[in-house]
């Protein structure tokens with residue numbers, strides 16, 4: 001019994017003990033967990049926060065990407081908030097953790113992108129932002145200093161030029177900083193110069209380029225018109241170097257954002273770079289610039305700098321299994337005044353599904369290509385012909401992100417080599433570049449020759465243009481080598497070795513204002529030079545001569561090709577391209593770059609790599625100071641702007657007249673007389689009107705078609721000159737030719753400046769020293785008062801050097817072989833129409849016998865029969881002049 005009692009007591013004690021433990025555990029539990037009512041409140045709060053988040057971050061900005069389901073599109077507008085993960089105040093309750101961005105601030109993560117959680121977060125946030133904005137409305141620049149391939153999944157955007165490959169070194173980092181600072185300069189309040197704590201200026205010597213938005217030196221050309229005299233102004237265009245980015249931005253999209261995502265800072269980054277980040281952070285949000293910086297502050301780099309938070313940013317701090325989200329700029333997540341940050345652990349978003357990310361990149365890349373192409377107007381200046389070409393020619397060729405890209409033709413970078421596969425856009429690039437050049441420089445500053453197979457390769461009819469006929473290649477190149485010789489002699493005379501100095505000497509020296517001092521830079525474009533050189537190897541020598549002499553003579557070559565390396569010798573040491581520093585590679589045109597340079601691999605349409613170091617380069621993903629990926633306009637899509645420009649160019653004073661750089665005009669007289677059938681029509685019979693003494697034409701004969709031939713021949717000279725660039729003085733001394741003179745005047749007036757002269761005016765015009773064509777019908781009727789022999793002789797001898805040429809019709813040979821024979825012997829070009837054999841003999845020497853039309857060039861001694869060109873049908877018959885008519889009689893008629 002006693003044992004039973006003992007057992008019962010022991011059981012009771014154990015029971016009490018167990019009950020006490022239970023009570024203690026119960027008390028302990030109650031002390032550790034919230035009361036059921038609080039739990040419910042927290043769950044309710046999480047639900048309310050989740051619904052608020054759905055409104056704050058709709059669609060891509062806040063969806064749970066891990067499900068793999070493509071979220072609905074976000075409504076248009078800036079991504080003011082973005083989700084970074086899920087806040088979990090309770091294991092079973094959570095809500096999206098959302099931080100502010102556009103218009104408010106930035107985001108920092110303490111661990112850099114080498115931590116996989118950071119890398120995944122950066123990719124997720126970047127994807128959300130890209131997917132929720134219009135293609136091109138968000139420009140992204142990335143930095144991956146640890147080269148951890150954090151942004152590799154976004155490579156398709158790099159190829160589209162939407163998000164360039166990440167910068168991996170300090171040079172690339174500084175290029176991005178410079179771009180961001182330029183962004184602020186254009187959009188935000190003024191950015192002060194960043195300084196190190198010691199007051200030292202940041203070392204920007206390794207930055208890729210000077211600020212392209214900075215204005216170029218102002219023109220010193222005294223002929224430059226003031227802004228108010230604005231026939232030259234292009235009111236709807238903008239000077240891309242001075243005003244264009246701001247205007248473009250205002251016009252197109254004030255809501256654009258520039259996002260800089262730093263996964264990790266490169267090892268060589270300096271404290272001053274971080275200070276620049278701080279400045280950008282402080283001023284960025286109001287200008288649409290936002291930063292997503294991992295590894296902030298970078299302790300190893302921040303030597304000398306206190307580890308401060310980035311201004312206006314929401315900091316994220318990683319812990320073992322979760323992250324802590326600090327307070328956003330200017331606000332607090334905490335309910336209690338003394339609390340800081342979100343009062344809940346946050347599970348950061350992981351990597352978005354790869355397929356989803358790739359699809360978004362593809363969509364953006366194709367949309368961006370259309371969105372981001374600059375218009376032709378963006379490469380044109382605000383004012384026509386306002387630039388001075390003395391130091392070189394510079395034009396905008398397109399845009400690299402927000403930065404306009406200019407390319408130069410100067411004494412040190414005299415030529416361009418452009419490569420691209422068929423259909424790459426070479427003609428488009430050229431057309432836009434030439435439009436920019438012809439709009440910036442007047443024909444006094446620049447002369448243009450274009451050699452194309454088709455003759456229409458550049459769509460250019462600017463008054464600077466001298467020839468677009470592919471058949472003219474030889475003539476043009478020989479003319480240019482002649483010009484090279486002339487300029488070389490001038491340079492020797494003035495003791496100059498650079499063209500800039502020669503031009504300055506010519507302008508300011510005693511010869512200033514004389515014809516020889518008008519020495520424009522010459523640009524000679526050869527579209528598709530490879531087939532040309534393959535077919536005409538003899539053209540290589542003049543090309544090499546021009547290439548070498550460019551520096552001192554101001555003659556620039558621009559060559560394009562689908563296969564620039566098809567003639568390897570041109571690229572070898574001392575080959576044509578050895579000294580050509582400017583290389584422009586369009587899609588499929590990587591051949592113009594050095595073989596080790598991969599930057600032009602898989603370029604999309606409408607883009608080009610502009611390299612100013614002879615094509616030197618390396619891997620594709622590197623940022624190089626001498627290389628730019630440029631988007632260029634498509635003039636095909638901008639016909640209106642192009643034709644508007646050309647009509648302005650052709651209507652714009654001052655109209656340049658003949659310059660020594662111009663190819664001499666040729667008078668076309670007729671078709672050659674040939675009995676052989678040929679596949680292509682032979683060239684017309686022509687007489688060149690160059691600068692040598694005697695280069696004038698006399699059409700001689702009483703045949704009815706003779707005055708009409710003068711009409712036709714003069715029109716061919718008119719056609720040689722770009723509209724508005726030549727001057728014609730027309731005179732008739734025989735009434736029967738009045739209608740020819742009137743018809744000619746009417747035809748010429750449509751293109752050039754024309755003046756009708758009476759006999760007294762003709763006498764005066766014999767003293768002309770300004771370039772002009774003197775066209776006289778019935779010159780044999782001029783008496784000694786109208787045609788003082790000494791004046792006529794002087795004109796015939798010295799006129800061509802001044803660009804003055806006499807084109808005349810004589811009703812017979814009697815004056816030329818009679819009283820004016822000495823004077824008339826100065827005329828080198830004789831077009832004889834049905835002259836009696838004895839008169840032909842007297843004029844061009846014995847033994848000549850010919851019926852019909854014959855051109856005799858006294859310089860070469862060659863006579864060429866031809867079938868005269870006509871402007872009117874044959875029925876008009878002139879009364880035959882009296883071959884014995886005396887001058888005075890003729891004048892009275």
Ligand SMILES: Nc1ncnc2c1ncn2[C@@H]1O[C@H](COP(=O)(O)OP(=O)(O)OP(=O)(O)O)[C@@H](O)[C@H]1O
Nearest residue numbers: 421422423424425426427428605606632633634636
């Ligand atoms: N900036 C651009 N963006 C988009 N498309 C463009 C751009 N420039 C040109 N294109 C288009 O590319 C096509 C080819 O252009 P283009 O004729 O200039 O090429 P190409 O290199 O000169 O060709 P080819 O070698 O046959 O002469 C045209 O249809 C043109 O509209």
